[in-house]
Amino acid sequence: MTGIGAGRLAIELIEATKRYGETIALDGVSLGIEPGEFFCLLGPSGCGKTTTLNLIGGFIPLTAGELRIEGRRVNDLPPHRRNVNTVFQNYALFPHMTVAQNVAFGLRMARLDGRETERRVAEYLDLVGLSALRARSPAQLSGGQQQRVALARALARRPAVLLLDEPLGALDLKLRKQMQVELSRIQRQVGTTFVFVTHDQEEALSMATRIAVMSDGRVVQSGTPREIYYRPVDRFVADFIGESNFLEGHLAADGGARRVRFRDGGAVIVPSELPVGLARAGAVTLMVRPECVSVGTTAPEGQWATLTGRVINVAFLGNHTRVTVQTAAGAVVTLRPHSEGSRSAALDGLLDQEVCVWWSPQESTVVASDTGGGADGSLA
Amino acid sequence: MDPIQTMPVSPYARLVRAVLRTWALVVLAFLYLPIAFLVLFSFEESRTPGLPITGLTLHWYEKMISNGILLGAVWNSILVAVAATTLATIIGTMAAFPLVRGGIRFPNVARILFTLPIMLPGALIGVALLLFFRRVLDAELSFWTVIAGHLVFTTPYIVLIVGARLQGFDRMLEWAAADLGASPARVLRHIVLPLIAPAIMAGALISVTLSIDEFVITFFTVGPQLTLPIYIYTQIKFGVTPEVNAVATVLLVGTMAVLGLSWLMAGQARRISGLIGSRGGAGR
Ligand SMILES: Nc1ncnc2c1ncn2[C@@H]1O[C@H](COP(=O)(O)OP(=O)(O)OP(=O)(O)O)[C@@H](O)[C@H]1O
Numbered sequence: 001m002t003g004i005g006a007g008r009l010a011i012e013l014i015e016a017t018k019r020y021g022e023t024i025a026l027d028g029v030s031l032g033i034e035p036g037e038f039f040c041l042l043g044p045s046g047c048g049k050t051t052t053l054n055l056i057g058g059f060i061p062l063t064a065g066e067l068r069i070e071g072r073r074v075n076d077l078p079p080h081r082r083n084v085n086t087v088f089q090n091y092a093l094f095p096h097m098t099v100a101q102n103v104a105f106g107l108r109m110a111r112l113d114g115r116e117t118e119r120r121v122a123e124y125l126d127l128v129g130l131s132a133l134r135a136r137s138p139a140q141l142s143g144g145q146q147q148r149v150a151l152a153r154a155l156a157r158r159p160a161v162l163l164l165d166e167p168l169g170a171l172d173l174k175l176r177k178q179m180q181v182e183l184s185r186i187q188r189q190v191g192t193t194f195v196f197v198t199h200d201q202e203e204a205l206s207m208a209t210r211i212a213v214m215s216d217g218r219v220v221q222s223g224t225p226r227e228i229y230y231r232p233v234d235r236f237v238a239d240f241i242g243e244s245n246f247l248e249g250h251l252a253a254d255g256g257a258r259r260v261r262f263r264d265g266g267a268v269i270v271p272s273e274l275p276v277g278l279a280r281a282g283a284v285t286l287m288v289r290p291e292c293v294s295v296g297t298t299a300p301e302g303q304w305a306t307l308t309g310r311v312i313n314v315a316f317l318g319n320h321t322r323v324t325v326q327t328a329a330g331a332v333v334t335l336r337p338h339s340e341g342s343r344s345a346a347l348d349g350l351l352d353q354e355v356c357v358w359w360s361p362q363e364s365t366v367v368a369s370d371t372g373g374g375a376d377g378s379l380a
Numbered sequence: 381m382d383p384i385q386t387m388p389v390s391p392y393a394r395l396v397r398a399v400l401r402t403w404a405l406v407v408l409a410f411l412y413l414p415i416a417f418l419v420l421f422s423f424e425e426s427r428t429p430g431l432p433i434t435g436l437t438l439h440w441y442e443k444m445i446s447n448g449i450l451l452g453a454v455w456n457s458i459l460v461a462v463a464a465t466t467l468a469t470i471i472g473t474m475a476a477f478p479l480v481r482g483g484i485r486f487p488n489v490a491r492i493l494f495t496l497p498i499m500l501p502g503a504l505i506g507v508a509l510l511l512f513f514r515r516v517l518d519a520e521l522s523f524w525t526v527i528a529g530h531l532v533f534t535t536p537y538i539v540l541i542v543g544a545r546l547q548g549f550d551r552m553l554e555w556a557a558a559d560l561g562a563s564p565a566r567v568l569r570h571i572v573l574p575l576i577a578p579a580i581m582a583g584a585l586i587s588v589t590l591s592i593d594e595f596v597i598t599f600f601t602v603g604p605q606l607t608l609p610i611y612i613y614t615q616i617k618f619g620v621t622p623e624v625n626a627v628a629t630v631l632l633v634g635t636m637a638v639l640g641l642s643w644l645m646a647g648q649a650r651r652i653s654g655l656i657g658s659r660g661g662a663g664r
């Protein structure tokens with residue numbers, strides 16, 4: 001059914017824009033989603049995630065731009081003719097039908113014959129582990145079970161793309177973790193392209209093959225979880241996902257290696273590859289993740305970015321210790337895991353000591369300071 | 381504990397409460413005592429009912445059943461009620477959609493215009509219809525004019541009841557159905573209509589009870605035919621007979637039964653919407 005379509009995108013948004021009167025919900029978003037991906041749309045509330053999903057589902061019309069599903073322009077196609085299905089945030093199960101009838105609904109609408117419908121209902125209820133509850137009404141199900149019915153109902157039509165709008169949002173933490181694992185398994189098993197909306201960065205990092213980070217109706221960055229985490233294009237992304245040290249300074253060419261020089265003294269080596277547009281010297285922000293930063297009384301030999309400073313706080317956090325060092329570049333936070341026995345006790349003694357902090361230049365990222373969070377910093 | 385229960389109260393509170401309770405009983409008695417006597421007198425042996433009761437009999441009911449004119453009137457009333465209700469249900473349900481879901485220019489004005497006939501005096505509607513049929517359309521008064529007259533006051537109830545149900549309808553269910561491949565017509569057929577069916581039924585049953593015993597508007601719009609309320613009225617002119625009491629009792633029981641049924645329907649509608657409301661967050 002899908003065809004060979006090598007290199008054909010499952011979903012393609014081209015300069016997609018959605019306006020509600022004066023409000024711009026989506027501002028010229030371009031995105032390509034490959035077949036078989038588990039693609040996450042991640043961003044704070046109101047950034048346009050649901051809008052994007054509703055556009056793909058066909059529930060709201062585009063103001064401008066183009067939407068393609070499996071290579072075909074579908075701007076004007078009504079929802080019931082699109083080869084995508086949706087798992088709604090509140091599940092939207094039909095209250096006057098049983099679990100099995102809910103799952104069968106989409107198949108009836110596709111005019112599948114009775115035997116095939118029955119077979120598929122059984123197959124997909126089995127996939128989500130609800131075969132025993134097929135005769136129940138939705139009201140007799142727990143939140144997690146309703147969620148699974150919604151999933152089976154959408155998957156039973158074997159769509160090219162499955163859209164999920166914060167499907168785990170209504171579940172409590174434990175069930176949520178369980179369903180994350182479950183969803184990943186189901187996605188691998190059926191191989192359908194998933195487009196998953198969440199504002200939970202951990203959920204996105206753990207499940208997605210690729211993530212698009214959105215802000216104010218734009219896609220700020222898209223890439224694999226690792227790229228997003230270790231190579232954020234700007235301060236917004238670095239701040240939104242995980243924790244990061246932000247050190248303000250100036251980019252300076254310094255003999256061979258380029259460095260970031262800080263106002264109160266000190267300089268560190270920067271990655272050999274810098275974002276395009278940062279070739280000229282200027283105000284920059286250097287970002288490095290706390291777990292990439294080491295701390296000790298003396299810095300090791302070699303190509304490290306090193307700063308000296310004074311330990312102002314040591315916090316024991318169970319499986320790791322958090323050390324805050326005041327340096328010329330500002331406060332630098334490091335997270336040290338407790339993997340090597342007595343290491344944590346040794347860290348306690350560092351309080352008020354003069355120490356060095358160092359990291360590999362390749363694990364830091366430099367962006368221009370004056371960009372307030374725009375989309376201009378693509379990685380070289 | 382609820383603060384209202386431990387609040388210091390006036391020393392006369394007990395007295396006030398007793399007086400109010402008595403007053404409520406008096407009002408209820410005033411409302412229902414005449415009906416109770418009507419039922420009682422329908423079983424009275426004597427031709428001139430009154431207190432004290434002389435004896436109980438089913439004689440008047442037998443007489444009622446063998447009265448051809450009366451049965452004809454009942455049959456006419458049922459025909460009118462069914463025809464008017466069917467039309468009112470279709471028109472009212474169709475009207476409720478744009479009224480609730482917008483897509484019309486002046487929704488509030490439209491809503492008031494659709495429900496105003498409930499508030500208008502029956503005599504006014506009756507006279508207006510009579511003038512309209514006779515002087516504007518130049519039509520003979522007949523069965524059809526009665527049905528048209530009944531539409532005027534039954535349709536608003538359908539609009540109100542179905543509209544209330546649509547108001548609370550979760551549009552996401554329609555999105556979900558469309559998402560699963562249902563065309564707009566099939567969304568209506570498989571999702572919307574089944575879910576608002578209890579409200580439509582409740583509205584229809586109320587419409588039947590209203591139509592069956594409507595007197596004023598029928599009186600102005602009816603031709604030579606007799607409906608049940610008109611029959612009772614003509615009989616009463618010659619004095620109350622126990623037979624009329626029997627007819628009224630049957631009418632009362634029938635109306636109560638239909639209202640009870642519509643109440644059950646509405647309850648079912650509420651239960652289903654309760655399910656819709658509790659979906660999602662309730663899970664554990
Ligand atoms: N029907 C509408 N009319 C007007 N503005 C709307 C409408 N729907 C969405 N918006 C606006 O569009 C923007 C994006 O909304 P959207 O629902 O896509 O956000 P979201 O990323 O899904 O947020 P959340 O995480 O809170 O669900 C918001 O500013 C919102 O106020």
Ligand SMILES: [Mg+2]
Nearest residue numbers: 049050051165
């Ligand atoms: Mg949303």
